[in-house]
Amino acid sequence: MLFIMKNFLALSFYLLLLPLLASCVQKQVYIVYFGQHGGQKAVDEIQESHHSYLFSVKETEEDAKSSLLYSYKHSINGFAALLTPDEAFKLSKMDEVVSVFQSHPTKYSLHTTRSWEFSGLEEATAENQLKKENFLLKARYGKDVIVGLLDSGVWPESESFGDEDLGAVPKTWKGICQSGHAFDSSNCNKKLIGARYYIKGYEAYYGPLNKTLDYLSPRDKDGHGTHTASTVGGRRVPNISALGGFARGTASGGAPLVRLAIYKVCWAVPRQGKEDGNTCFTEDMLAAMDDAIADGVDVLSISIGTKDPTPFTEDGIAIGALHAAKKNIVVACSAGNSGPTPSTLSNPAPWIMTVGASSVDRKFFAPVLLGNGIKIEGETVTPYKLEKKMYPLVFASRVENPNVARNVSGQCLPGSLSPQKSKGKIVMCLRGNGTRVGKGEEVKRAGGAGFILGNSKANGEELAADSHLLPATAVTYTNAVKILSYINSTKTPKAYIVPGKTMLHRKPAPFMASFTSRGPNSISPDILKPDITAPGLNILAAWSEASSPTKLADDRRVAKYNIISGTSMSCPHIGGAAALLKSLHPSWSSAAIRSALMTSAGLLNNEGKLISDASGAPADSFQFGSGHFRPTKAADPGLVYDASYTDYLLYLCSFGVTRIDPSFKCPKNPVSAKNLNYPSLAIPKLNNTVTVTRTVTNVGHIKSVYFASVKPPLGISVTISPPILSFKNIGEKKTFTITVKENKQTSDTTTKMKDKYMFGWITWTDGTHIVRSPMAVSLA
Numbered sequence: 001m002l003f004i005m006k007n008f009l010a011l012s013f014y015l016l017l018l019p020l021l022a023s024c025v026q027k028q029v030y031i032v033y034f035g036q037h038g039g040q041k042a043v044d045e046i047q048e049s050h051h052s053y054l055f056s057v058k059e060t061e062e063d064a065k066s067s068l069l070y071s072y073k074h075s076i077n078g079f080a081a082l083l084t085p086d087e088a089f090k091l092s093k094m095d096e097v098v099s100v101f102q103s104h105p106t107k108y109s110l111h112t113t114r115s116w117e118f119s120g121l122e123e124a125t126a127e128n129q130l131k132k133e134n135f136l137l138k139a140r141y142g143k144d145v146i147v148g149l150l151d152s153g154v155w156p157e158s159e160s161f162g163d164e165d166l167g168a169v170p171k172t173w174k175g176i177c178q179s180g181h182a183f184d185s186s187n188c189n190k191k192l193i194g195a196r197y198y199i200k201g202y203e204a205y206y207g208p209l210n211k212t213l214d215y216l217s218p219r220d221k222d223g224h225g226t227h228t229a230s231t232v233g234g235r236r237v238p239n240i241s242a243l244g245g246f247a248r249g250t251a252s253g254g255a256p257l258v259r260l261a262i263y264k265v266c267w268a269v270p271r272q273g274k275e276d277g278n279t280c281f282t283e284d285m286l287a288a289m290d291d292a293i294a295d296g297v298d299v300l301s302i303s304i305g306t307k308d309p310t311p312f313t314e315d316g317i318a319i320g321a322l323h324a325a326k327k328n329i330v331v332a333c334s335a336g337n338s339g340p341t342p343s344t345l346s347n348p349a350p351w352i353m354t355v356g357a358s359s360v361d362r363k364f365f366a367p368v369l370l371g372n373g374i375k376i377e378g379e380t381v382t383p384y385k386l387e388k389k390m391y392p393l394v395f396a397s398r399v400e401n402p403n404v405a406r407n408v409s410g411q412c413l414p415g416s417l418s419p420q421k422s423k424g425k426i427v428m429c430l431r432g433n434g435t436r437v438g439k440g441e442e443v444k445r446a447g448g449a450g451f452i453l454g455n456s457k458a459n460g461e462e463l464a465a466d467s468h469l470l471p472a473t474a475v476t477y478t479n480a481v482k483i484l485s486y487i488n489s490t491k492t493p494k495a496y497i498v499p500g501k502t503m504l505h506r507k508p509a510p511f512m513a514s515f516t517s518r519g520p521n522s523i524s525p526d527i528l529k530p531d532i533t534a535p536g537l538n539i540l541a542a543w544s545e546a547s548s549p550t551k552l553a554d555d556r557r558v559a560k561y562n563i564i565s566g567t568s569m570s571c572p573h574i575g576g577a578a579a580l581l582k583s584l585h586p587s588w589s590s591a592a593i594r595s596a597l598m599t600s601a602g603l604l605n606n607e608g609k610l611i612s613d614a615s616g617a618p619a620d621s622f623q624f625g626s627g628h629f630r631p632t633k634a635a636d637p638g639l640v641y642d643a644s645y646t647d648y649l650l651y652l653c654s655f656g657v658t659r660i661d662p663s664f665k666c667p668k669n670p671v672s673a674k675n676l677n678y679p680s681l682a683i684p685k686l687n688n689t690v691t692v693t694r695t696v697t698n699v700g701h702i703k704s705v706y707f708a709s710v711k712p713p714l715g716i717s718v719t720i721s722p723p724i725l726s727f728k729n730i731g732e733k734k735t736f737t738i739t740v741k742e743n744k745q746t747s748d749t750t751t752k753m754k755d756k757y758m759f760g761w762i763t764w765t766d767g768t769h770i771v772r773s774p775m776a777v778s779l780a
């Protein structure tokens with residue numbers, strides 16, 4: 001009796017509660033992904049089919065209608081909708097569904113740090129300038145190639161986006177210029193040929209956009225999108241500089257005549273105590289990529305990524321890029337700014353060009369003079385100067401309020417400094433937590449006369465030059481230690497910060513930025529990533545006039561050009577280079593363009609030594625991939641490692657992803673992911689021997705003979721078979737194998753190599769062309 005009673009009670013309890021529960025359960029945005037659209041379906045038909053999937057898990061027709069955010073209708077088959085976890089689960093069990101995954105508010109962000117600069121395709125010598133100009137001329141400066149950017153929008157009034165002398169918009173263009181807050185069709189021109197914005201995912205999470213934080217339109221409030229767009233394809237604008245006259249010269253995008261299409265997908269996050277904040281929702285990015293592919297872009301540059309390892313079928317950028325690959329669109333993405341920690345790389349898919357960041361040969365010289373007469377090198381782009389005299393110098397930990405925690409002492413976090421103790425002094429702070437410009441702001445708040453920003457050990461020898469709000473300079477870790485020991489050595493430490501000055505041809509350059517994210521590839525260890533490196537440290541490019549150079553709340557300065565750093569800045573260099581190659585070789589596939597850029601990349605710095613990391617130690621392929629981009633060499637690579645959309649589907653079969661395209665069936669025994677025809681090679685956990693296959697296509701001389709050479713990783717032997725390839729035609733393909741074998745006799749090295757990658761190279765050369773592929777091998 002009691003038992004029955006209980007059951008009865010329980011039952012009615014649930015019955016009553018169910019409708020309540022259903023409306024209380026937190027609904028979140030999920031993306032339901034079906035792969036590629038099959039056949040020619042009308043837009044209505046597609047929407048209807050998405051609707052019926054939704055209706056099958058929803059209570060009512062209205063609920064199904066109102067929960068739909070986006071129906072992806074061009075290439076990408078899928079939709080984004082507000083679902084309960086239960087509804088999402090039900091959908092994920094349906095036959096046609098490839099994946100169902102949740103959108104996360106902070107998962108994707110723009111890949112910039114807070115510092116600034118520019119380089120374009122510049123290589124310093126006069127001879128190289130001429131070669132470059134010739135190459136640009138042949139590639140018609142990218143004219144009629146359309147580059148799409150997913151970013152924070154654009155500041156259309158920037159001189160970098162002028163359309164003087166540009167011909168009619170290419171006929172292949174099918175996009176639009178979407179109106180909105182402070183933006184209408186008159187803001188597009190023959191340079192900015194398209195502009196759209198995507199905010200449904202953002203608003204589903206944060207509610208309606210706060211119009212003081214951002215424009216509800218393609219207009220850029222942040223500056224980042226304007227910076228990346230002008231880096232890919234800004235016009236040549238003479239005699240521009242950052243605030244204070246730094247980096248004065250001609251600004252130019254990599255491909256100054258390309259047409260730009262802006263897809264705004266990143267929005268300011270409502271401030272929650274923390275300053276900074278931009279986020280980009282997966283569902284918004286997918287909608288943008290689906291449109292960009294249909295609009296007719298040739299290249300996509302996406303300086304966005306996630307730190308969390310995400311499987312390809314749940315990674316919005318990877319999904320969008322795969323569909324772009326089907327249309328031969330080159331997709332360049334930033335590797336991320338989570339270095340120097342290993343395995344921090346984002347955008348690891350092999351149909352993406354993943355770009356690391358390195359320095360250029362320009363410095364913003366602003367040394368510190370110490371009271372003992374010693375001069376310490378520093379860098380700044382701050383436009384303010386000290387009165388020429390010595391100032392009292394202190395380390396921040398000596399002028400802090402008493403309650404500052406030990407773990408952040410000396411870091412000048414907001415509110416940490418005592419105005420009485422800091423007033424009129426030069427205060428030295430260390431990097432760590434908090435932003436670089438925020439530390440300067442704190443010294444200014446406390447009444448400091450000047451500010452020295454010292455690198456922590458992790459930042460090493462790399463300096464990011466900032467436009468601080470007071471006279472300031474930044475010093476390397478070694479130099480920070482020197483200044484600290486000087487402070488220790490005397491009762492009355494004194495210093496003066498020399499006003500900053502731009503200096504070119506500095507050595508060594510390039511070196512890898514400490515922030516650039518590292519391999520190995522945690523999602524697909526068989527693919528070596530990143531692919532390449534390009535300038536990303538202290539890059540000058542156009543800026544939003546609605547922003548300030550530091551983006552600090554109290555910074556009221558307006559800058560038309562600004563210097564910042566990040567793989568966000570290096571990615572559009574590759575986007576621009578890809579656009580030039582597309583213009584030069586319209587028939588090349590996106591994989592061929594990537595191959596050309598990779599196999600022609602450089603390994604040496606301007607001192608003739610292997611590119612180093614920020615601390616001066618030799619860098620490796622988990623930092624620079626194939627090396628530093630050399631677009632003029634990529635124009636004539638000799639051979640390319642080509643791959644098609646079908647090759648990517650075959651590769652996905654080896655992961656058990658079998659349903660992406662209705663017109664494709666995985667073979668019974670999928671080939672190993674290692675055999676994807678990639679211009680680089682990664683072999684994790686080698687046990688004795690592995691043989692992989694590659695195919696090269698001749699794009700050089702009609703008749704040519706290529707010889708293989710190998711620089712094997714330590715403790716490994718590598719055999720190429722056949723070692724000689726003869727070509728008689730352009731477009732001819734030759735296949736070879738690479739056998740990678742562990743050297744048993746060196747058991748010492750073997751133990752050392754466990755879980756540690758060693759690096760080597762495979763090179764084909766015909767005497768004119770050098771076609772080089774990096775390899776990374778670890779032992780089981």
Ligand SMILES: *[C@@H]1O[C@H](CO)[C@@H](O)[C@H](O)[C@H]1NC(C)=O
Pocket residue numbers: 210211212213271
């Ligand atoms: C919008 O943002 C501004 C600036 O952060 C803030 O002062 C204001 O309260 C916000 N408005 C709303 C409605 O949240």
Ligand SMILES: *[C@@H]1O[C@H](CO)[C@@H](O)[C@H](O)[C@H]1NC(C)=O
Pocket residue numbers: 239
């Ligand atoms: C460049 O601009 C600066 C200031 O905007 C001006 O003083 C200088 O004369 C200009 N130089 C040239 C070559 O036009």
Ligand SMILES: *[C@@H]1O[C@H](CO)[C@@H](O)[C@H](O)[C@H]1NC(C)=O
Pocket residue numbers: 405407408433
């Ligand atoms: C520093 O340590 C305190 C406690 O000792 C902790 O509450 C705080 O979060 C730490 N701050 C940082 C930035 O690590």
Ligand SMILES: *[C@@H]1O[C@H](CO)[C@@H](O)[C@H](O)[C@H]1NC(C)=O
Pocket residue numbers: 407408431432433456
């Ligand atoms: C920064 O703060 C985090 C915790 O918030 C702490 O773990 C870390 O050690 C801090 N880093 C530095 C360099 O102080």
Ligand SMILES: *[C@@H]1O[C@H](CO)[C@@H](O)[C@H](O)[C@H]1NC(C)=O
Pocket residue numbers: 481484485488
């Ligand atoms: C300076 O002196 C403090 C103690 O007074 C010591 O902890 C610190 O390591 C010294 N720094 C240098 C760079 O010599």
Ligand SMILES: *[C@@H]1O[C@H](CO)[C@@H](O)[C@H](O)[C@H]1NC(C)=O
Pocket residue numbers: 687688780
């Ligand atoms: C390597 O392969 C051999 C033979 O297939 C196997 O017995 C051995 O366990 C493997 N070693 C490792 C470390 O996986």
